Amino acid sequence: MSALSVFLGSVVMMATTYLLAGLGAVFGERAGIVNIGIEGLMLTGALMAVVGSYTSGSVWVGLLLAMLGSMLLAAVFACFTICLHANQTVTGVALNILASGLTVLLFRTVFGLNGMIPQIDTFEALEIPVLSGLPVVGAIFGQPLPVYLAFVLVPVCQFVMNRTNLGLKIRSVGNHPKACDTVGLPVYRIQAGAILFTGLMSGFAGAFLSTGQLSFFTEGMVAGRGYMVLAAVAFGNYSPLGVMAAALLFGASEALQYRLQVAYPVIPTELYAMLPYIITLFAICIYRRKSNRPVYSGRNYLR
């Protein structure tokens, strides 16, 4: 298999983590919820997946546990922002700090302080019969199942967001909650649903990070990817398709870092690591008024 093919494979693999969480975040953002806590949600998901996979021996149980754990934390977020009118950004930050403590505590309780890294069940690569034999793009079709699932979800999400009643409701709530409330839409319920969906997908992303991309949990392993997801959503102009483009770009820059570190040690890898952030910064400035960013973003709707 050629080097390019392997590279493309790792791009898709690394993009999946951003994509999964990004697809959740895009619905949250469109409903007017700014969720900085995705970092913490992903971290929780990553840990719960490993715990589930370790105790039950099945990676799918791990995934389920990861989704449940993240949704539970997302429910806390929803409770504080919607019922108690807490500032969304600050609540998100609190969630991140809380998760960084809670995961360490749980991890050490389950696995001990200086335990050996046990073998756990992880997502196996699944080769698609004909496509994986193709010359350059072959490695793209030899990925774990969640990778395909993530990319299949993109058009689904795009459709739901732009062509269905539900998507319309979500977008309206983000843009003008008062008008929605006047016509009788359950604003709070829609927002809570969007938050829970963000939690679900962040949990999936975290689970994929710890049991698909890697095969164990380390403390603080999300390492800023949650913030990258927010950047991907902003860079992708708050649409699922855009998020996919951003996720692929971020995945490529991450994959490139590892390759170039080996190939050209002269150029500091930090410069490549910086690249996605700089690009996002420019992108945000360029969108300006054409942005799909909801009008009522980040503010709590008070009845």
Added chain:
Amino acid sequence: MKRICAKASGFFTAAVSILLACVITGILMYGMGYNPLDAYYQLFFGAVVGLSALSESVVKMVPLVFTGLSFAIAKRSGLVNLGATGQLYIGALCTTVVGVYVTGLPAALHIPLALAAGCAGGAAYGAVVGFLKNRFQANELITTIMLNEIATELVNCLVDGPMKDLDALTKFPQSKAILDSAVLPKILTGTRLHAGFLLALLAVALYGVFMKRTKWGYELRVVGMNPSAARTAGMSVQRTQLLAMLLAGGFAGLAGSIEMLAIQKRLMQSFAGNLGFDGIAVALLGGNQPLGILLSAFLFGMMSNGSNKMQMLSNVPSAVIYLMQGLIILFVVGRYLYSKKLWEGLIPQRKSRREEVRP
């Protein structure tokens, strides 16, 4: 009278939040098989009993005061500054450049120069956020996070490349040590307590005076409370928020600067840990008020100091304090939980005379 009431309610919120966070953390610890009472005992005694423990808590408190002020001043103008981390790194970077490469200055000149460089660097980096917001309506939440990562990578890159100390024994990526003439003097022999503590007190006092007694501070508060009213009154919202970000960056830059000149002495990768985000907790718990910030910074400094002892003596991972800090922020920011209104809606009144209009 009204002001006293407001102060009391702020204090009440903080106290109840801390208590609730402690209780919930305790229950979680108990559930995982640790002894919470022993852990809290070690946490508290490790942080305050004895001169060395107490002074170390104060040392940990100093950078938190500055990052807390950084969040607070931006918040008062209506902006959420999540960029303290980046501003802190840029401040530390500028300070290190001055502290290492500017030679032949007496301490009386070198220290202020290094501090000023850190402050200016942080302020400039903070001003970028304000500029992008004013010029391109770029949301400050995203820009600050992006700038954080850029600054972190920049420091990582520099200390592993151009600024790396090649004479050092280790191959660990770090800069050369700050020259002796730029090191902040200690103010208590036998401890690490340094002059930065006095600077922190000064900064808090200046913040209080600026907010309450100057025209700019007044404008800043008005802009934060009601931007359209401020605009009607002829104040420039954009300029005021830029000023707020400039000052916020300056405070965060000073945090990095002082940490560098007094404690770290060498620029290293990710030396600041969570200082930037902890500042948010400090500012919130302190209600963005000068005295409140000072007290809550001390509390967080205490926690971070005592947690090491707790980990050693009662085997509870020191990361527990993050759990506690997260919960404290949650309960402070969700302070509506303590308001009568919420509970009135949930608990049926005895003689429900008051239930007419509330939808």
